[in-house]
Amino acid sequence: AQRVTQPEKLLSVFKGAPVELKCNYSYSGSPELFWYVQYSRQRLQLLLRHISRESIKGFTADLNKGETSFHLKKPFAQEEDSAMYYCAPTGGGNKLTFGTGTQLKVEL
Amino acid sequence: DGGITQSPKYLFRKEGQNVTLSCEQNLNHDAMYWYRQDPGQGLRLIYYSQIVNDFQKGDIAEGYSVSREKKESFPLTVTSAQKNPTAFYLCASSISPPGEQYFGPGTRLTVT
Numbered sequence: 601a602q603r604v605t606q607p608e609k610l611l612s613v614f615k616g617a618p619v620e621l622k623c624n625y626s627y628s629g630s631p632e633l634f635w636y637v638q639y640s641r642q643r644l645q646l647l648l649r650h651i652s653r654e655s656i657k658g659f660t661a662d663l664n665k666g667e668t669s670f671h672l673k674k675p676f677a678q679e680e681d682s683a684m685y686y687c688a689p690t691g692g693g694n695k696l697t698f699g700t701g702t703q704l705k706v707e708l
Numbered sequence: 709d710g711g712i713t714q715s716p717k718y719l720f721r722k723e724g725q726n727v728t729l730s731c732e733q734n735l736n737h738d739a740m741y742w743y744r745q746d747p748g749q750g751l752r753l754i755y756y757s758q759i760v761n762d763f764q765k766g767d768i769a770e771g772y773s774v775s776r777e778k779k780e781s782f783p784l785t786v787t788s789a790q791k792n793p794t795a796f797y798l799c800a801s802s803i804s805p806p807g808e809q810y811f812g813p814g815t816r817l818t819v820t
Contacts, residue, residue, distance in 0.1 A: 609748070632806070644751075644798065644811040686750060694758060694805035695766065698743075698751040 602627045606687055606699035613677050614707050621672040621702050623661075623687030631689040633670045634696065635661055638684045647672075647685070657681070677706045711735050714799050714812035721793075721819050729784045729815045731799035739805040740782035744768060745796040745814070754797075757782055758805050786817060793819045 603626035613619055625631060637647040648656045650663045650670060661672045670687060684703050688696040712733040721727045731740065739758050743751040743766075753766030757776040771790025776782055782801075786793045796816050800809040 606750075634808075636809075643813055644800075646808045649808065690806050694739075695741075695753055695756055696806045696809065697753075697767075700748060700750040 602631070602689055602697040604687055604689060604697050604699035606685075606702050608702045609700070610703045610705065612705045612707060615679055616676050619672075619674045619677045619681065619704065619706075621685050621687075621704065623670045623672065623699060625668050625670065625687075625689040625697075627668075627689060630665075633661070633663060633690075634688045635659070635670075635672050636686045636688055636698070638686070640683070644686070677704075679706050679708065682706045712799065712801055712810050712812040714797075714815050716815060717813065719815055719817045721817070723819055724788045725819075726785055726787050727793075727817065727819075729786065729797055729799075729817070731782045731784065731812060732780055733782075733801045733810075734780060735801055735803075735810060736779070737801035737803050737810070738779070739802045739807065740776065741800040741802075741809065742766070742772070742774065742782070742784045743798040743800065745798055751798065754784065756805065786819075793817060 605624045633650040635647040638644045659674045684701050686701045687699040715730045741756040742754040752768050755774040757763035773785045798814045799812040802809045
């Protein structure tokens with residue numbers, strides 16, 4: 601079964617500082633990977649998926665198959681980035697496995 | 709927000725009673741999902757359905773049941789066999805599995 605590790609429960613950074621939210625997965629095949637985000641009082645929503653190779657709200661995520669990682673990065677954190685972030689790879693069937701999430705807090 | 713709705717927002721039940729949570733979508737999505745969200749544990753998949761009249765168990769299906777009689781609807785029943793039913797329940801849908809999933813607002817169930 602797919603396992604996902606998001607090692608940080610809480611990540612606190614200052615506004616303007618770089619952000620890296622870590623995600624490691626266990627599936628050895630070719631999973632599809634997603635990052636979902638939940639802002640305060642809003643629904644969980646897709647932030648980005650690796651196959652699209654897009655930058656959404658300044659965030660990017662690179663799939664490193666050798667390290668089985670899919671870390672989420674942003675060069676300059678903004679206050680509005682404060683939210684809960686979930687990494688979610690596929691693997692082992694037509695379903696996603698969500699990590700335990702990282703709460704990002706951007707301080708002024 | 710539209711698209712996928714869950715009702716009610718809050719639900720209270722006595723231990724030993726079955727309870728059904730509603731999930732409806734008007735996105736014409738084939739796939740629907742039920743997750744349970746507990747503090748510190750992320751989202752765990754309970755059941756999912758890839759097409760009408762078909763569904764599969766997720767990682768924590770024990771004590772739950774579902775039906776998928778219509779494309780738009782995927783109700784979840786929390787039975788008395790579920791040992792720790794108090795939780796936040798999220799429903800989602802996607803065009804096809806696993807795809808980009810669209811989430812409902814959730815139902816917070818409290819069983820006492």
